[in-house]
Amino acid sequence: MYQVRTDLALEAKEKFEEDHVEVKGVRLEKEKAAGDIEITKVVIETENGAKTMGKPRGIYVTLEAPNMIEEDEDYHREISVQLSKVVRELLGEKKEKDSILVVGLGNREVTPDALGPHVVDNMMITRHIIREFGSYAFGKDKTKKISGIVPGVMAQTGMESEEIIRGVVEQTHPDYVIVVDALAARSTKRLNRTIQITDTGINPGSGVGNRRHAINRESMGVPVIAIGVPTVVDAATIVTDTMSDLIAAMAESSHLSGISDSLKTLNEMEKYELIRELLSPHLNAFFVTPKDIDEAVKRLGYTISEGLNMTFLENHA
């Protein structure tokens, strides 16, 4: 069975349903939030489930909002509020914990990959102020120490993001790490309309860039929450998927009745091989993204940073 290329646990799950494959060890819960924001929780409960899904065990919450890309401040505020709730839940109740490192992964110079840097740019950074003046500097008891970093991508630094972040974590000892990153989806319909929040961190092969080393609780020594928005589809994925639809359509077509039967005899694997032969391998170096990606990334970066500011700063709640 070939692997579906998506960073969204929800899409991976859906693909199996589409193919009528039962996945054991994976639980799915739907919940309707305020307005038309849809919240879905995928829980990968067993190692078997993880293997099938191609993603580590843990919780993956998806916020979907059809108008996430519209200009509407109140609507965006509602998304920030829901995001904040999910983050709090994943962090659990640990009141004594109070320092957070927010990491903006991705390449600031490539528009759909600049989401993480945008979020860090908009965060209220407080660690240095609280260390110097105490948390009453903000007139509140519970303001957290927030630090932030934009490590850059390997082509710019020559280093794995994971090396840089682990170094920073070991020097500054945050209680948690929040990693924000642009993701790859399988369907263009999910681009810029979905936020995934997971307690599994960032794992190999994700995203636009080449970030192969995991950034998770194991590698960092503290809990890592990853927040991502799909902003691209791999070029190979979009082509594969549409061709797969083409084969299905031809198999159904009365116009092509002669073909129908022969095609039905092809199994999934044979169809995939047929497609793969036609795909130039260099397509892996390309991605698909919407033309208005600059506005989408700017707006989503703001929405996510507001959600995080709400979570960690009393006066934003």
Place this chain on the structure above:
Amino acid sequence: MYQVRTDLALEAKEKFEEDHVEVKGVRLEKEKAAGDIEITKVVIETENGAKTMGKPRGIYVTLEAPNMIEEDEDYHREISVQLSKVVRELLGEKKEKDSILVVGLGNREVTPDALGPHVVDNMMITRHIIREFGSYAFGKDKTKKISGIVPGVMAQTGMESEEIIRGVVEQTHPDYVIVVDALAARSTKRLNRTIQITDTGINPGSGVGNRRHAINRESMGVPVIAIGVPTVVDAATIVTDTMSDLIAAMAESSHLSGISDSLKTLNEMEKYELIRELLSPHLNAFFVTPKDIDEAVKRLGYTISEGLNMTFLENHA
């Protein structure tokens, strides 16, 4: 017959050859330049040729260089030299003419669309200095008055680029306009490896953005040279093309011998219809671009601006 979606005259011509369609009124000349730079000239000579090609009458010169995206200063200098030669040739010998407006079209905030702005950023701008101190300010008699503008795209300005540029041309009276823009190609293999220089300017429906009004000699009142590099492929194009290949492969396949005959009976148009039904219309809002597009656009912007600096400033020649 359906229209091939490409801004490169060379690709449009090739498509017809591929389909064994003879195009009248279009001439093609190949020339090998220094090293491995290949120069091709497509001349659309008649209105009929223009109609078939979907592009206005005029000269389209293409520089192709397989290593255009490598880090090699000497190689890039050679491309700049060849570009300069072509620009000089298209401008013709008019020594008394001496003021040039360089326009950087496209959206600075969307990486593959930022080529034009990058070129203007790197141009030697001289008009204001020569107007104040004379051309001997540069110690040369023949330094041209160069001005530059980055008008932005319609989503940012609410105006057509053509309105802005015509306004600027009417106020500042340049003898020529050079317009630099990112283009859409049909094949990913041409991305960031090809420079097209044409004396027809920029015409409706080109590029990533929505720039519908022509920027050419007719609308501007002075000669307009357009320089473009394909940095994206339309998502619909890449999917259509690969599906077209799929149908061809299935028709040939011995493995699918049963299908073969039925498929052969489909003509081009029927194949296209089959594909179009499957393509979500929203794919038009997406483009395909390489992951290292930031480096490519930066490097190409520099190479083109150097070519133009050479052309207009004695001391760079």
Place this chain on the structure above:
Amino acid sequence: MYQVRTDLALEAKEKFEEDHVEVKGVRLEKEKAAGDIEITKVVIETENGAKTMGKPRGIYVTLEAPNMIEEDEDYHREISVQLSKVVRELLGEKKEKDSILVVGLGNREVTPDALGPHVVDNMMITRHIIREFGSYAFGKDKTKKISGIVPGVMAQTGMESEEIIRGVVEQTHPDYVIVVDALAARSTKRLNRTIQITDTGINPGSGVGNRRHAINRESMGVPVIAIGVPTVVDAATIVTDTMSDLIAAMAESSHLSGISDSLKTLNEMEKYELIRELLSPHLNAFFVTPKDIDEAVKRLGYTISEGLNMTFLENHA
């Protein structure tokens, strides 16, 4: 009498008061707005007043707010509301008028000069949408057609901003032009805490850059409102002023009683000559700005664009 170097009419007026010089033909009105925002109106009523002030006849409204640089969304919203009121008042009641061009003057690459570009970046641009779909595209009858442009500075374009804007105005026929620019103040205390709104447009010698040609009703053919925030002090100004204070202090000093009398015999002009001799003329090429100018310009750009969005878009009011 030497000229005070400031773009703020209020500071020019204050200087004369300080020097006990009566200025005829200039009226000053103070008004306390919501919270601690102070609104002052300087009206230059006569040509004589204009000559003395070194600024054209017209209305100059100043909003001053001590916490304009703090992070406080509600506070900023209040400033936006007051700004919107002043702009409406200066534009007058002309309901049939409905298209506005917003110009962001200044150099995007020099932090304190990037205010204008930031404002245009944050404007709701509507002209192209209303032209295509009508104003009901926004669900409101009264949404204005807003266009925007960032012309760049002369070192980047080789052209006067005034040439570019006049060209755009002649092509697109806005009913009004709003020009936003970074200004030079005399006192560092006013930097990033003051917004000046004037119906006289932008006039020679203002700001950080070299923009010598007026952008006003006369040159544009339509009313021009200029909105500016002082973000720099000229280096020569700050040095002159402090030295002037030094001379005054020495004249008062009991410690330097011997000097006192001789210094008192120096008149303003002599003091100024003494200072000027010491000032290297190259100081004119330098400006003074605060270290946190990046945050100030970002925040003020947002506050001003919100004020303008409120003014022209029903749903923001």
Place this chain on the structure above:
Amino acid sequence: MYQVRTDLALEAKEKFEEDHVEVKGVRLEKEKAAGDIEITKVVIETENGAKTMGKPRGIYVTLEAPNMIEEDEDYHREISVQLSKVVRELLGEKKEKDSILVVGLGNREVTPDALGPHVVDNMMITRHIIREFGSYAFGKDKTKKISGIVPGVMAQTGMESEEIIRGVVEQTHPDYVIVVDALAARSTKRLNRTIQITDTGINPGSGVGNRRHAINRESMGVPVIAIGVPTVVDAATIVTDTMSDLIAAMAESSHLSGISDSLKTLNEMEKYELIRELLSPHLNAFFVTPKDIDEAVKRLGYTISEGLNMTFLENHA
């Protein structure tokens, strides 16, 4: 004796000479390099010298070039060559050492503070390629493993640059660290015309920002070379210096003969106190920089990165 505020060892030394103060334990060597580039070496040899100079023991080499800000590629190449020589000399001959971390300190969003980030943007980053393919990936035996990072400033990260860099050094084990930073000079005449290279790293209180923790061999565990260009003068410094000149001028002035004698009785300290009373303490939050700082920083960033590329990559030498 009050402290001169400058990051340039050369200026600190000059100030003492000006004041006819002999500094023990500090050696100064002048050398004329190619063309009009002047090279000066200040060696602080003893702890006493360090205390007097307010800078740690070590070597400070200054390259001064009057035309460093002109557009002249050959001239800039010569500066890069000289810079490369100095860096090699300070690193010493250690052929087995081969990995270098280049750090771009400073705030990318504040133009005169963006020098370090610009340099890292232009570096050839090789570490990840050599680790994957070996150094023959570049067709040379001696290509070094270069990594780079732009840590941001404390207001953006909440962390000391030193914490971030130490973390990265401990994870990636470079043999050397090169730190590039914008500096503060005492005189505007040195801005953008001087490069200081030192083996003492970066030490408290330097530059525009607030970077208080040393980045040197002691804190990093490996040799640290710092490369800096003064791009700003502290506002307090420029005012103090000119006022000091004013007092001197008045003391000399025949026109003010009455004052002369009283002023001569003031000692340095009293003059300084007089000045300090007049200086608003908030002037510390301001800096002075030239209007064309965007072009200067871009050009100098390129010149320095070329010098470093030459140093570490065979094929650039």
